[in-house]
Amino acid sequence: MRKFxxxxxxxxxxxxxxxxxxxxxxxxxxxxxxxxxxxDHIYAGDSYMGCLLYAQSNHCPSPNGCFYCQPEHDNG
Ligand SMILES: [Zn+2]
Incomplete structure (x- = not known):
């Protein structure tokens, strides 16, 4: 559910x-x-790709889709 x-x-x-x-x-x-x-650990974006790029350009641990809500992006 979205949070405003x-x-x-x-x-x-x-x-x-x-x-x-x-x-x-x-x-x-x-x-x-x-x-x-x-x-402090949250970045919210309007696209999966936006979050992915944020993670990659801010040296976050390797980005991965959640097993529960984004199984098509879950790389284990
Ligand atoms: Zn999830």
């Missing part, structure tokens, strides 16, 4: 800068534990 408060600001995709995991809030599951991610 900062740092999400209604964006669909959420990168956990600490782990490189990227979530799709439109397909979020309970197992994503979005609410457990520290707001």
């Amino acid at each position: 408060n900062p740092p999400f600001n209604g964006n669909r995709y959420v990168l956990n800068k600490n782990t490189g995991e990227i979530h799709d809030l439109d397909r979020e599951t309970e197992l994503c534990h979005i609410n457990d991610i520290s707001s």
